[in-house]
Each structure stands twice: as structure tokens, then as C-alpha cells.
Amino acid sequence: MPDHVTFHDLTQTTTIPEALLQRTESDLSVFLKRVTPIIERVRTEGDAALRHFAQAFDQVTDPQMSIKATPEEFDAAFTSIEPDVLDAIKYGIDNIRRFHEAQKPQDNWMIEVRPGIWAGDRNVPIDSVACYVPRGKGCFPSVVNMTTIPGKVAGVPRLVIVTPPSPDGTVDAGTLVAARLIGVEDVYKCGGAQAVAAVAFGTETVPACAKIVGPGSPYVVAAKRLLSDWIDPGIPAGPSESIILTDDSVDPVLAALDLIIESEHGPDSSAWLVTSSRRVAEGVIAALPAHWAEMDEKRAGFSRAVLGGKHGGVILTKDFRAAVAFTNAYAPEHLEILTTDPMADLGRIRNAGEVLLGTASPVTLCNYVLGPNAVLPTNRAARTHSPLSVHDFMKRMSFARVSPEAYPEAARHAERFARYENFTGHARAVSAARPMPKVEPR
Numbered sequence: 001m002p003d004h005v006t007f008h009d010l011t012q013t014t015t016i017p018e019a020l021l022q023r024t025e026s027d028l029s030v031f032l033k034r035v036t037p038i039i040e041r042v043r044t045e046g047d048a049a050l051r052h053f054a055q056a057f058d059q060v061t062d063p064q065m066s067i068k069a070t071p072e073e074f075d076a077a078f079t080s081i082e083p084d085v086l087d088a089i090k091y092g093i094d095n096i097r098r099f100h101e102a103q104k105p106q107d108n109w110m111i112e113v114r115p116g117i118w119a120g121d122r123n124v125p126i127d128s129v130a131c132y133v134p135r136g137k138g139c140f141p142s143v144v145n146m147t148t149i150p151g152k153v154a155g156v157p158r159l160v161i162v163t164p165p166s167p168d169g170t171v172d173a174g175t176l177v178a179a180r181l182i183g184v185e186d187v188y189k190c191g192g193a194q195a196v197a198a199v200a201f202g203t204e205t206v207p208a209c210a211k212i213v214g215p216g217s218p219y220v221v222a223a224k225r226l227l228s229d230w231i232d233p234g235i236p237a238g239p240s241e242s243i244i245l246t247d248d249s250v251d252p253v254l255a256a257l258d259l260i261i262e263s264e265h266g267p268d269s270s271a272w273l274v275t276s277s278r279r280v281a282e283g284v285i286a287a288l289p290a291h292w293a294e295m296d297e298k299r300a301g302f303s304r305a306v307l308g309g310k311h312g313g314v315i316l317t318k319d320f321r322a323a324v325a326f327t328n329a330y331a332p333e334h335l336e337i338l339t340t341d342p343m344a345d346l347g348r349i350r351n352a353g354e355v356l357l358g359t360a361s362p363v364t365l366c367n368y369v370l371g372p373n374a375v376l377p378t379n380r381a382a383r384t385h386s387p388l389s390v391h392d393f394m395k396r397m398s399f400a401r402v403s404p405e406a407y408p409e410a411a412r413h414a415e416r417f418a419r420y421e422n423f424t425g426h427a428r429a430v431s432a433a434r435p436m437p438k439v440e441p442r
């Protein structure tokens, strides 16, 4: 593949071309069409459909593949994993758990809204959540960590993993090791749209869940969208994307290295270097081929496809303010700020899933081990959504209790509201006499 890099010179304009804000996910129409019959087949045929699609899409050869990973498969995974990989998984788990434990909200809060009226929120874990761990173009024990740890910290009683099987019908060893270390042993071998349908409807083997979280290919994203009446699809998390935002202070060879990080996920990823420096823009373009030459061939091919295509490359802006404006309009999943004062520039960022500050905090670190969650909103959803967190595995219920002394005034105002809205049933309920037990907050 040629070493072409897409380059947009926006130095003569402050208008952001709409095309530069697009991602693969921006038009899901093809995927929505393709996954519709898959979903229907899982709904009507259950496990048999999962086995069929494992053969069709994951090249599984055994038509009798067990859909649930067995304890023996977990044991075998621990035997095969290399010790330093095990250490890395444990280091990641430790940091990610610390971060998410600090994030957990208190069980309840309550205030006395006015004398005798107590009200608050109660935080409770969701009953059942499925964690999607991708397997199409790689294996992702890191996604096990990022999805199941906040679920465990939240206290979700039924936390399961769905992940595509390998052709030999097994689950990636790192995925099983991470899952067992975190305390999740319900791992089901199904991926893509069929996995989303399985946890939405339930099959003979796979339990129906209230929610699904985790990133996936556009097939997964499309299925989540179609099944959102059946299962809560969580934050939108599709193909990975990043912006490396720089001024003139950075070494272009280093900036090029970091631009490659998210571009190597697959040809459906997006990755832009956005800079106000022509020196950096030209230097990055010049530095990329040497980096690609050092990489795994398949990954270099993905990176070349992204950085030489419609969804990635180098953007040169009129000044740093315009570079920041582009970044906020794009709302990237991952943002790296490589400037003289990244901490000060953080205050200018309004839309990004995560922001990594300075040359010692490349995206790779946060993808795996720093603690914050790397499952982040994609496709501009960072304008309104936040990173995956303990909160995504919990919900709030509000509660209130009123004392006999506070009741008459509240009832009088509520009755007046009810009569204005012509709700006579509501009004009668607060005008009738009612027993007044003595209540105190506990």
C-alpha cells in the first residue's frame, strides 16, 4: 500500500468542512440492513443461530461448540498465559479498580428540602449487564478490565461477557484470565449482532440482560440501535478514534508515533493530527512511513488505510484557536494534547471522551493501565456522553417522606396544581383526611 497521507490545509478558512467530522459509523444504513436478519434468526432459533453465525462469521469449525466457556477452558487459559502478560493484566486491574472505587457514588443521600420534607436519591446496581468484548480484528483482555471492573464495583448481581469465539471454538486466553481475576465466570462465545440479540432476547444458554456495554464493530453498533427497545444499549462506543492536538512545540516524530496508535485498530477507525504548526504537519507526514515500516504488517496496513483515507490524516489550521475549535466540533473519543502547557489547554476542551496531557501520557497508557475507562463515546457522542463508569452500571431512584406538620402546606399547593391541570383524582387524594403517623428521618 502507498505511503500517502491525507492532508487538509485549513489555514485560509475558519469554516469546518462537514466531511471532516464524519466517521465510518456516521452512516450505518448498510450495517442496519445486514444485521436485521441476524437478529431475527437469534430471536427465533436461539443457540442454534449462535452456532450457525459462529461458523459463518468467526470461522468456527465445530458445529457443536459449547456456547458457554467451561471451567476447564479458564484453567487452560491460566496455564497458557505468559507470566509478564499476567502481571500486566493484574497491574491494569489494580489501577482500574482503584479509579472506579473512588468513582462509586454513596448508597443514599438525603436533604431536608424544607422543615418536615425529606427527599433524596438511592443508588442501586442494575440487575444484569452484558459486557461486549470484541474479537474481530484483535483480542481485548483490556476491554474485559474496562467493562467488568466498574460493573463489579457497582455490585451488579449478574455480570456476563459476550465475545466472538476463535476459529477453534475457544475464547482468547487473556480474556478468560482477566475475567476470572475480576470474578466473572459467565463468558458466552458469541459476537457481532448475534451477541447483542442473544443478550437482548435470551437463548437456551445465554441469559437475557437489562443492559449491554462495551465497544464493537459497526455490526455491534447497528444491532444495539435496532434492539434498544429490548435492551439498554449503553453509551455509543464504536470504532476507535483519536485526535492528536499540537502547537509548534512538539517533535513531529513523536506526534506521528501517537497518531498511529488508534489508527491501527482497523480500516474503520479515525485518527487526525490537528495542528497550528506547518512544521509539525509536514514533519508528521514525513515521519509516518518510517514508523509503519517497523510495525506488524496487518496493523501498518490498517493505519495506512485510515491516515490516507477519508477519516484520518493531518489537518493544518490557521492558528491554535482554530485547532481547538476543530477538536471541540469533532468531539473525539481519545484526545492527546501535545503543547507547551497541556494542563492550561485542557480548560479549552469541551468535547472529548478522554484527554491525555503531554508527551508522557500517550493514548496507549490509558487504553490499558492508568485507571480511567477506555470505553468512550465515539462518533461525536462525546458532545453529550461520558466515559463508561460505575454510574453506567447503577441507577438512581428518588425517595421522599413528609411529616404531619409539613403536610398541610405541601398538600394545599399540590391540590392547587392538580386542579389547574384538571386532575381531580390527584386533587381529591390530597384534600381527603389521611392518617398522619409520626415520622423521623433514620
Ligand SMILES: NC(=O)c1ccc[n+]([C@@H]2O[C@H](COP(=O)([O-])OP(=O)(O)OC[C@H]3O[C@@H](n4cnc5c(N)ncnc54)[C@H](O)[C@@H]3O)[C@@H](O)[C@H]2O)c1
Binding pocket: 034, 057, 058, 133, 134, 135, 136, 137, 138, 140, 143, 164, 190, 191, 192, 193, 194, 215, 216, 217, 218, 219, 220, 237, 238, 239, 240, 265, 266, 268, 269, 374, 375, 376
Ligand atoms: N472503545 C473501546 O474501548 C474499544 C476497544 C477495542 C476496540 N474498539 C473498537 O471496536 C471495534 C471492534 O471491532 P472488531 O471487528 O475488531 O470486533 P467485533 O467483535 O466488534 O466484531 C466482530 C464480529 O462482527 C461480526 N461480523 C463480521 N463480519 C460480518 C458480516 N459481514 N456480517 C455480519 N456480521 C459480521 C461477526 O459476528 C464478528 O464476530 C473496532 O472498530 C475497534 O476500533 C473499541
Ligand SMILES: N[C@H](CO)Cc1c[nH]c[nH+]1
Binding pocket: 140, 142, 143, 239, 240, 241, 262, 333, 367, 374, 375, 376
Ligand atoms: N483504543 C481502544 C478504545 O478506543 C482501547 C484499546 C484496547 N486495546 C487497544 N486499544
Ligand SMILES: [Zn+2]
Binding pocket: 240, 261, 262, 265, 367
Ligand atoms: Zn486502542
